[in-house]
Amino acid sequence: MIAKVVFNLGVEKEFDYFSPEVNLVGKRVLVELNKKKLVGVVIKEAKKTNVKNIKEIRVVLDEAGPTLSREQLRFVYMLKRYYPYGLGELTFIMIPSLLRSSKRLNIESKIVKKRSVSRRKKECIFFKEPNPYCRLEIYRKKIASALKNGSVIFCVPTSSHLKIVYKDLEKKFSSKIALLYSQQKRKEFFSEWLKIKEGKKLILGTRIAIFYFPEDLELVILDEEISPFYFHPEKPFYRVSEVAYLLCQMKKIDLILGGDFPSLEIFKMVKEGKIKLVDKKKKNTFSSWKILEAKDIISKRHSLKVNPLIIEILRKTGEEGKNVAIFYPRRGFSLYLRCANCGYLYFCPKRCAPLRYSQEKNELVCPFCGYREKAPSSCRRCSSSYLKPEGVGMERISFYFKRFFPQFKTSLERKDFLLVTYSNLDTSFWWENSFFCSLVLNPHLLLSLLDFEATFRLYIYLNRIRYLTREEVIVFRQFSHHYLWESLDKNWLDFYKKELHLRKKAKLPPFIYLAKLTLRAKDKDILLRKAEKICKILKKNDKLEVFGPLKEYPFNKLNKFYYSIVIKSARRKVIFEEIKKIFSLFRRGTTKLAVIIR
Ligand SMILES: [Zn+2]
Ligand SMILES: [Zn+2]
Known part of the structure; x- marks a missing residue:
């Protein structure tokens, strides 16, 4: 049998390996690639291959059931249509970090897959309610009824939200809860992940929880949908509400979004009839x-x-x-600290901005990089003791x-x-x-x-x-x-x-797609040359509007210089194809790239 294997690398393609075993789809394997041992995941099996001198899989790491379900792999293909990543990168988002190493695993999922009997039409709701405790009350009821048939994913924006929500839900569902969040210790994350395989669990977590969905998933809840924490700006970037929406479409299950206000993206979907808005507080009872x-x-x-x-x-x-x-x-006491005698202005040593003065803490703080030092008692340049807080x-x-x-x-x-x-x-x-x-x-x-x-x-x-x-x-x-x-x-x-x-009139998101590429480097001239080169490449695409390179504000922070390029297009695919191309120019070299997509 030929196994098609993907790796956690920025490459698009899958690699062929021979295996005497069958039924490897979703399993992790240890193989050799470019003379290095690597952990990969089998995403497909085939009978034939065009590769000569094909290598054999060394070890099948998942000795019993696979790490990823077939459904998760199906979702990888679905996400690939929306995001500019390779199959390997997307596949590995769904694997706990402990299992990205060559750790062996011997577990079988206990989830029994059954045909859905309910003929009820699946719903996608935005539940508008400013009081978070009222929202929780509604969620509790929905969770209790969904857990009878399967699992639930409940996402909150940050780990401090998680603590509050956990404390509340623990009373009712304690034995059912599996907690997943990004700053969790690897071992702890792994043992919580194992619980999911038992079925009928309440998976409670921050944005990453959405990728660890079990086959018996019945309901997804995303609280405070508008929160900026649901968008991941560094590669791989994704918007959780979008991932959740796609997942619920694929699995034909209910999605509940909630919060005091919806984001404009979600509101646009409400207007398009894709999401139902529930707003009970019609009467104005506020201050x-x-x-x-x-x-x-x-x-x-x-x-x-x-x-x-x-x-x-x-x-x-x-x-x-x-x-x-x-x-x-x-914040702070004053925005600047200046010497009244010689005019010396206290500035961040990493050259970001003037330092903010806090009298309470007796210190100077950089508002951009967080650099801090003890507040001086006399001027660094002329020794005058008359230092004046401004602003x-x-x-x-x-x-x-x-x-x-x-x-x-x-x-x-x-x-x-x-x-x-x-x-x-x-x-x-x-x-x-x-x-x-x-x-x-x-x-x-x-x-x-x-x-x-x-x-x-x-x-x-x-x-x-x-x-x-x-x-x-x-x-x-x-x-x-x-x-x-x-x-x-x-x-x-x-x-x-x-x-x-x-926004529509001004051609801004959510009607068009916008990406901001921020380049950073220590050398100003190298950076500008690189930024200009990238602009030139981007401008060749006539389906794209390109602005820049523009100096960032502040231009100089953390000892690095910053230029940004903004690209705009009515089609998401155009933006993502270009970003993919640009990413490949940043593998090596001293200039770094960050991307924000709207
Ligand atoms: Zn002075
Ligand atoms: Zn600074």
Whole structure:
């Protein structure tokens, strides 16, 4: 028998080996390739081969059942149509890392495959519900009923979400749970993976869990579908919601996506009739918006000018014994530290950006690479002790307010008063710490970014703040003509439709495909030459729009220089074919490549 074997290499093709044994499909084997011993997976069997002097398989590592089911291999072929990877790379995503070595395995899957008896039409739902605990309640019911017939995959965005969800589901399904996440120890991952082979399991994990599906899979749940953690930017990149959708199509099973808001990609699929939207909270039961056209905080020379209205709100709610949350987008005490005598500006030694100053921790931090050093007491250049913090960070605001209200505590436990940066709002498992009133300061700092998703992201942020606020969200805005503000008072569907319409008009995702290739190298000139060469190659394809090479911001960080090239096409295949070609130019050499696809 001839076995077609693939390896975890960037190569497209399969290799032929001879084996006296049959029924090897899905099994791991140890073979010789270019005089090296390698672990491969048999993906097909054939009777004939064109290869002369064919080598024999040395060891069949899976002594009983195969590591991969035939269905998983079928899924590999399906994914290959959507992503620019070789069969080998895709196959190995589905193998626990402990089994990517020559470890022998002697297990048989206990799953009995049976014909589906249910005639019910399979559903694909987006379940819109801002309260994560309400979502869990719905999921629990669905999981319980699906586990009667088979297994369930339940994905959450991060391992901190996993802890919370596990704690909740453990009470009901403890013996059924198999936990899979990326930072897990290899042995632990492997022993959890073994449980899946017993059948009727609840596979709970982060994005990688989706690839370890058993044959008796009945249901896939993806919570907080909009989370950026569901997209893997380094090679191999994939979008989990898309992988889950394809999987459920192939297996003809239910898919439940959930979250406070859907991503625009999913919303587009709702409009196309591919996904059903379930939004029970039609009535508006949340806190109200109060949008003020006013400056909130300005720094003038040495002092901070705060709008007296803010002080008044804090005083009033404080007197009533209620809590306030203040949302501000910048961390640290000041954005820069400069010598008032000679003008010396403290800069990251890796040349990324000026260092941010934190008074609380008495240190300087690089906002890009995380480099930190102890805050100096005198100027490095002229020894003057007059070092001036410039710009306003959260610490400085906190410092200012504490002078007015020394009785306030800025901790989550006391709930009197809380300062939060927008970036801390990623997770929605905050529900229990809700606020009476929220103040949103400087939101325009996020709007003015050169990013086509900035408006959409700010809309989601503001609404999350609103979900966590009982009474009123007060927003200080400065660009009154932006369409975001008028959308806040309307139904969320209006904003989504408007955003989708604008994206279509501007030819942006999710209507076209966009990839950003970022090149990095230590030598500026070599990098630019390489970037220009790649642009030239890309521009030969007339189905592709090419922008660049553009200097990244910051151009220089972590001792490397950065150029990016953006490519755009209405067809995904065009983008992926080009990326595949470009990847092959980066196997060797000092210039490195990262890709983000939208
Ligand atoms: Zn100086
Ligand atoms: Zn840095």
